[in-house]
Structure formats: C-alpha cells, structure tokens
Amino acid sequence: MRTTVGIIGAGPAGLLLARLLHNAGIDSVVLESRDRAYVEQRQRAGILEQGTVDVLRAAGAGERMDREGLRHDGIELRYDRRRHRIDFPALTGGRSVMVYAQTEVCKDLIALQLKEGGPLLFGAQALAVEGAESDSPRVRFRHEGRESVLECDYVVGCDGSWGVARTAVPAELTRTFERTYPFAWLGILADVAPSHDELVYARHDRGFALLSMRSPSVSRLYLQVPEGTDAEAWSDEEIWRELERRFETADGWRLERGPITQKSVTPMRSYVHEPMRHGRLFLAGDAAHIVPPTGAKGLNLAVGDVVTFARALAHRRETGSQELLDAYSRTCLRRVWQAERFSYEMTTTLHRTPGATPFDDRLQLARLERIASSRAAATDLAEGYTGFPLD
Numbered sequence: 390m391r392t393t394v395g396i397i398g399a400g401p402a403g404l405l406l407a408r409l410l411h412n413a414g415i416d417s418v419v420l421e422s423r424d425r426a427y428v429e430q431r432q433r434a435g436i437l438e439q440g441t442v443d444v445l446r447a448a449g450a451g452e453r454m455d456r457e458g459l460r461h462d463g464i465e466l467r468y469d470r471r472r473h474r475i476d477f478p479a480l481t482g483g484r485s486v487m488v489y490a491q492t493e494v495c496k497d498l499i500a501l502q503l504k505e506g507g508p509l510l511f512g513a514q515a516l517a518v519e520g521a522e523s524d525s526p527r528v529r530f531r532h533e534g535r536e537s538v539l540e541c542d543y544v545v546g547c548d549g550s551w552g553v554a555r556t557a558v559p560a561e562l563t564r565t566f567e568r569t570y571p572f573a574w575l576g577i578l579a580d581v582a583p584s585h586d587e588l589v590y591a592r593h594d595r596g597f598a599l600l601s602m603r604s605p606s607v608s609r610l611y612l613q614v615p616e617g618t619d620a621e622a623w624s625d626e627e628i629w630r631e632l633e634r635r636f637e638t639a640d641g642w643r644l645e646r647g648p649i650t651q652k653s654v655t656p657m658r659s660y661v662h663e664p665m666r667h668g669r670l671f672l673a674g675d676a677a678h679i680v681p682p683t684g685a686k687g688l689n690l691a692v693g694d695v696v697t698f699a700r701a702l703a704h705r706r707e708t709g710s711q712e713l714l715d716a717y718s719r720t721c722l723r724r725v726w727q728a729e730r731f732s733y734e735m736t737t738t739l740h741r742t743p744g745a746t747p748f749d750d751r752l753q754l755a756r757l758e759r760i761a762s763s764r765a766a767a768t769d770l771a772e773g774y775t776g777f778p779l780d
C-alpha cells in the first residue's frame with residue numbers, strides 16, 4: 390500500500406487531518422486499531438473553542454454541529470457558596486464556545502471520510518514507524534490477522550497518549566515534560582436536563598466539581614476524587630449527594646438528579662513531548678501532549694496541530710517551500726505551552742490538593758476573588774477558555 394500521508398489513529402486529530410488533506414487534494418490512509426463503534430462511543434471532550442468550530446465548518450464538517458451543538462457565551466465559577474459568571478463575548482470581542490461532544494465530532498468526520506475520503510481502516514493496528522529520517526517512511530501494521538506495510542511520503546502519529554508513533558523519535562533527541570496530579574475525575578453521564586444552562590466550575594473544601602452537558606436532556610458531571618479511585622466504589626446516591634454538597638449556593642440553587650447511565654474515572658496529567666517532528670514523522674494531538682481536562686483544551690489542541698500540518702503540506706505543494714513543515718514543531722509548541730499553562734492554572738485554582746493548608750485554601754479563594762472583581766483577570770480567563778489563536 391502507498392499513500393502521501395499515512396495517518397495513525399482515528400480520534401479527532403487523525404479524522405480531521407484526513408478531511409483537511411482530502412479538501413486540499415492530498416491523499417491519505419488512516420489506520421485505527423479499534424472498531425468504529427468504539428471510536429464513536431468513547432466519552433471524552435465536549436467543549437469546542439471558537440477556532441475549532443470555525444475549522445470544522447470550513448472543512449464541511451459543521452452541519453450537524455451547527456444544528457445540534459449548544460453555543461455557550463460564558464461559564465460560572467462557584468466558590469464559598471457564591472456564583473460568578475464569566476461573560477465570554479463581552480470580554481473577548483465576541484468569542485464563544487460550542488458544547489458538542491467529541492463522540493459526535495468523530496461520527497460526523499467518519500461518515501464524511503467513508504463517503505468521500507480515502508481509506509479508513511478500522512481494526513488496523515500500527516506496530517512501528519520505520520525510516521522516519523528517509524524520504525519514504527513506512528508504517529508496519531496488522532489488519533485482519535495479516536501484517537502489511539504502508540509506504541508514505543509523510544507519517545502523522547495521531548495515535549493518542551499510548552500510541553507507537555512517538556517511540557520512533559530517538560530518545561537522545563527527545564525531551565519530555567510531565568506532571569501528574571494526586572487526584573482524578575469521577576465522571577458521570579445522567580439522563581436529566583442540565584441544572585444550569587452554562588458550565589459550572591465549583592471550588593469546594595471537599596474538592597472540585599464540574600457541571601457540564603452533552604445535550605438539552607443529558608448532563609455530564611464530574612467530581613474530584615483521589616487518584617486510583619474505582620468508579621464502581623461510588624454508589625449513585627453517594628455521587629449525587631457529593632455533587633449537591635459541592636455545588637451548594639447561598640441562594641438555594643438546586644441540582645436535578647436523574648438516572649446515571651455511565652461512570653468512569655479519568656486521571657489528571659500534564660505532558661509534552663518535544664520535538665513534535667522527527668524527519669518525515671509528525672506527532673499531533675494527545676500523541677504529543679496531554680493536558681488535565683479542567684481547561685477543556687485537549688481536543689482543541691489536536692485540531693490546532695493538524696490544521697498546522699495540513700497548511701504546511703499544502704504550502705509545500707504550492708510553493709515547493711519546506712519552510713512551514715520545518716517550523717511545525719515550533720509553531721505547535723507555542724500554542725501547546727499556552728494551553729498547558731492555562732490548564733495547569735485552572736486545575737490548581739479549582740482542585741483541593743491532598744495536604745493543602747488553610748493558607749493554600751485562602752490563596753485559591755483570593756485568586757477566584759480576583760477573577761470576579763477584575764476585568765483584566767476575567768479577560769485572561771475568557772481569552773484562554775475560548776482559545777488561543779491558531780496562527
């Protein structure tokens with residue numbers, strides 16, 4: 390098998406990249422180790438930055454998002470039983486975000502790829518990337534019980550945090566930066582209308598909680614729990630009681646309960662792999678960087694990476710210049726580190742670290758007070774949340 394761009398992984402990064410390349414008249418093959426149902430049902434991100442929304446629309450993948458997604462013009466911060474709204478358009482010159490689940494983004498992109506795009510092979514596990522430093526890198530993969538080789542001009546590793554692509558970058562050329570957090574998120578999906586029309590980020594002495602949503606009738610809620618927690622160790626009653634405590638306000642706001650249809654635990658981690666390019670191998674999305682989900686940045690960063698790669702390759706085709714491909718890692722990392730910083734600050738402001746002292750608690754409250762009382766501080770949050778520029 391031969392193609393211009395071999396893409397490993399059909400998460401949002403790999404699927405969008407295939408679409409962008411197709412639109413630019415560049416052929417690709419996508420290898421995905423899991424089956425289609427798994428990829429379409431894996432519950433993860435739900436917040437699309439303004440820039441991501443614009444990219445999906447321009448790629449011809451925004452039709453259902455525009456029909457079913459929920460535009461959000463702000464979030465609520467909750468602390469000390471008080472509420473404070475951050476108004477995105479007022480603080481950022483009109484920017485907002487869209488609530489539209491990653492599962493739906495993937496379904497839309499898969500449908501388009503299968504209808505109009507190049508090959509997308511499910512159940513095709515990449516085993517290794519070879520010859521990254523040569524002009525013709527290869528992906529060795531297993532599909533339907535047979536080992537095959539995909540010959541490419543370029544390989545893009547969009548294979549997530551446990552993929553194989555980045556292992557092809559020699560250790561002596563790699564630097565990694567990492568932080569793990571001593572807590573995790575217990576996330577639930579519940580068949581109940583969201584109790585608030587915007588996301589609520591709550592800082593509480595018992596730990597962080599987040600109220601989010603997937604649709605007008607499905608709520609997505611999270612609780613900070615100790616690292617290593619087993620989701621099944623929490624009964625539905627315990628989860629609702631704890632959520633009620635952490636979201637409680639002085640003005641009598643009520644959390645609506647409903648049947649819990651899914652529970653899972655997500656560890657919290659920050660990670661960056663530098664560089665994001667080695668020869669003709671490029672890394673994109675979670676394959677190169679992880680952020681804790683507090684800042685809602687992971688999927689949006691993945692989109693930024695593949696837009697940068699697709700533009701660079703199109704530029705190479707049009708002008709013969711290698712310049713943008715050479716700048717890929719540097720260009721992406723500038724945005725990645727801003728997102729790492731933002732996600733870290735949101736996480737450390739809102740979560741209670743085990744062993745935190747009363748001094749630490751007061752500092753967190755002072756940071757939240759500052760955001761609530763200063764337009765400059767609120768603008769910083771709003772700009773970070775609605776997204777850093779792609780260019």
Ligand SMILES: Cc1cc2nc3c(=O)[nH]c(=O)nc-3n(C[C@H](O)[C@H](O)[C@H](O)COP(=O)(O)OP(=O)(O)OC[C@H]3O[C@@H](n4cnc5c(N)ncnc54)[C@H](O)[C@@H]3O)c2cc1C
Binds near residue numbers: 421547551689
């Ligand atoms: C609970 C949770 C909540 C989140 N909330 C948000 C949010 O609100 N906003 C946000 O922006 N981000 C959020 N994120 C992060 C976001 O989901 C990820 O950043 C996003 O999935 C990254 O996309 P990706 O395509 O890079 O990687 P992935 O989605 O991980 O896709 C990688 C794909 O590669 C495949 N693969 C792996 N190895 C191989 C192999 N060897 N061969 C072939 N295929 C392979 C995998 O099966 C997978 O389909 C959240 C994450 C979690 C876990």
